[in-house]
Every structure is written in C-alpha cells, then in structure tokens.
Amino acid sequence: MERFKGKVAIVTGGARGIGAAITHRLGSEGAQVAIFDIDAEAGKRRLTELRERGVDAILVQGDVSREGDVKRCVSQVVETFGKINVLVNNAGIGFSGKPIFEQSLEEWNRVISVNLTGPYLFAKHAAEVMVKSGGGVIVNIASTRALQSEPNTEPYSASKGGLLALTHSLAVSLAPYRIRVIAVSPGWIDTAGRVVPPHKSQLTTLDHEQHPAGRVGTPEDVAALVAFLASDEAGFITGTNVIIDGGMTVKMLYLDDKIVADSLFHLTGDREFSELVRKAVLAGSLERVKKVLKSALEEGF
Numbered sequence: 436m437e438r439f440k441g442k443v444a445i446v447t448g449g450a451r452g453i454g455a456a457i458t459h460r461l462g463s464e465g466a467q468v469a470i471f472d473i474d475a476e477a478g479k480r481r482l483t484e485l486r487e488r489g490v491d492a493i494l495v496q497g498d499v500s501r502e503g504d505v506k507r508c509v510s511q512v513v514e515t516f517g518k519i520n521v522l523v524n525n526a527g528i529g530f531s532g533k534p535i536f537e538q539s540l541e542e543w544n545r546v547i548s549v550n551l552t553g554p555y556l557f558a559k560h561a562a563e564v565m566v567k568s569g570g571g572v573i574v575n576i577a578s579t580r581a582l583q584s585e586p587n588t589e590p591y592s593a594s595k596g597g598l599l600a601l602t603h604s605l606a607v608s609l610a611p612y613r614i615r616v617i618a619v620s621p622g623w624i625d626t627a628g629r630v631v632p633p634h635k636s637q638l639t640t641l642d643h644e645q646h647p648a649g650r651v652g653t654p655e656d657v658a659a660l661v662a663f664l665a666s667d668e669a670g671f672i673t674g675t676n677v678i679i680d681g682g683m684t685v686k687m688l689y690l691d692d693k694i695v696a697d698s699l700f701h702l703t704g705d706r707e708f709s710e711l712v713r714k715a716v717l718a719g720s721l722e723r724v725k726k727v728l729k730s731a732l733e734e735g736f
C-alpha cells in the first residue's frame with residue numbers, strides 16, 4: 436500500500452512508543468516524515484532507523500508546548516518538503532498519580548501545556564500551511580482516560596478530555612479548508628518494544644486476558660488506525676473520536692470488593708492481607724491491586 440506517496444507528515448513525539456510506530460507506518464506507505472521530539476538522542480536513533488528503511492525523513496528537536504519550537508518545526512518542514520499534508524499530535528506525558536491534595540499547580544500546568552496546548556499550537560501553525568496546499572488531516576492522540584479514570588489522574592484525564600473537545604472544535608473551524616480533524620483514543624498500549632533502547636514486555640496473562648480482545652494493544656495497532664484515518668479512504672470521517680482499546684471501555688465491571696476479600700481470606704486465612712487487597716480493589720487501581728498481590732506472592736503466598 437502506498438496511500439501516502441507524495442504526502443508529507445509531521446509526527447510529534449515520534450522518537451518513541453506509539454509515535455515511533457506511526458512514523459514507520461506512514462513512512463512505509465510512502466510519506467515523507469518529520470519527527471518532532473523533545474528527546475534529541477531517541478529522535479536521532481529513530482531517524483537513522485527510518486532512513487535505513489528508505490524513508491525520506493527529518494528530525495526537529497523541540498518542545499510542543501513552546502510556540503517558537505512549533506513554528507520552527509513547521510518552517511523547517513516546509514523548507515525541506517514544501518508542504519504539510521498530515522499532522523499527528525502524538526507527543527504526551529503522563530502524571531505521577533499523586534492524590535489531588537498533593538498535586539501542584541506546576542504539575543497541572545505542565546501536563547496541560549504538553550498534552551493540550553501543544554496540539555493546539557501545532558494544529559494552528561500546520562493548518563496554515565495545509566490551507567495553502569488545498570487541505571489535510573490532523574490526528575490527535577487522546578486516551579480512553581478522556582472518558583474514564585483511575586484515581587489521582589486529574590491533569591492527564593483533563594488534558595485528554597480537552598483534546599477531544601479541541602478535536603471537534605477544530606474539525607468544524609477547519610472544514611471549509613478541507614482539513615479533517617480526528618481524535619484517536621487508545622486504551623492500554625504496551626510500548627516496551629518502542630522505548631529507546633527497547634525493553635522486554637513485563638505484561639502478565641491477567642493484563643492480557645482482562646481485555647475482551649484477549650490482549651493488550653501494541654503501538655502498531657494504533658499506527659494502523661492512524662494511517663487509515665489519515666488516508667483518503669477515511670474522507671467521510673471528521674470531528675469524531677475513535678476508541679482503540681480491545682473493548683475495555685465497553686466492558687461492564689461489577690467487581691465486588693467483599694467477594695474478593697472473602698475469597699482471599701478463605702484461601703489464605705490472612706485477614707490483614709485480604710483487607711489490603713479489598714482496599715486496593717475499592718480504590719479502583721489495577722496498579723495497587725497488582726502491587727499488593729506481587730508483594731504477597733514474594734512473601735510466599
């Protein structure tokens with residue numbers, strides 16, 4: 436497939452993870468690719484990889500939340516490739532998961548400025564160029580956390596919720612210029628193979644099997660969807676949010692903490708341990724449940 440032959444794409448956060456898979460996918464389908472990333476080292480390695488595969492690519496180092504960096508990237512891409520057809524706003528940062536009472540305004544501002552202001556700035560400056568070449572596509576990588584939450588994720592969830600609203604707002608404003616704008620909301624994506632240097636996946640059978648699709652997602656799953664949405668085949672899709680999560684957001688969960696605690700007490704006879712697990716289940720945090728179970732197993736249960 437050469438759906439992007441003659442097209443130019445910018446992928447923010449393209450050095451690692453999902454962004455790296457998107458650069459590979461678009462490049463393998465014929466696009467000229469600009470990686471924009473804050474991490475120059477990881478970016479250089481990804482650039483070399485792309486070029487070795489015959490992709491015409493450049494790297495621009497910068498921070499999506501700094502308007503000067505965004506403008507510099509857009510100018511450099513136009514200077515090098517002459518136009519912009521596709522923008523993938525993928526760069527994003529997570530949040531440490533501190534309780535709301537311990538979250539600082541600086542932490543909130545940083546997450547919002549990278550995950551929401553960054554896509555706004557890139558859309559604004561890249562769209563100006565797209566208008567001149569008769570249209571384009573902007574894909575914003577949001578998250579299922581725009582729609583549902585684990586505890587203590589306020590800045591991240593709010594930034595991704597804002598990104599969904601930014602998506603429909605841009606789609607309507609830019610429609611007269613034939614620019615489509617779409618959000619993609621991934622669920623759990625294992626990026627271990629796309630970190631720099633690559634790590635071995637740490638996932639358990641439980642991690643995979645809780646998904647209706649039977650497995651955790653991969654960066655390549657997301658890249659395939661982004662490539663479809665950015666291609667002309669998706670010409671009737673704009674303004675919407677496409678969820679790619681192996682079915683997790685539609686799965687109804689009625690996990691009863693008491694049943695879990697009573698079953699564990701029955702099995703282990705340890706009231707303190709079963710109470711710890713019950714509290715972790717109640718908090719709704721998979722990470723906490725995993726931590727409690729892991730330390731219990733290490734102690735010989």
Ligand SMILES: NC(=O)c1ccc[n+]([C@@H]2O[C@H](COP(=O)([O-])OP(=O)(O)OC[C@H]3O[C@@H](n4cnc5c(N)ncnc54)[C@H](O)[C@@H]3O)[C@@H](O)[C@H]2O)c1
Nearest residue numbers: 448450451452453472473474498499525526527578621624
């Ligand atoms: N991995 C998941 O499970 C998952 C799930 C839902 C949504 N997402 C979203 O997908 C996107 C990519 O996630 P990932 O897991 O591949 O992350 P990652 O951390 O593996 O990669 C993010 C990339 O963005 C770059 N980056 C970070 N801050 C930047 C900044 N200010 N300016 C420019 N570049 C910056 C990093 O250097 C890195 O190369 C993010 O927006 C994330 O919120 C990821």
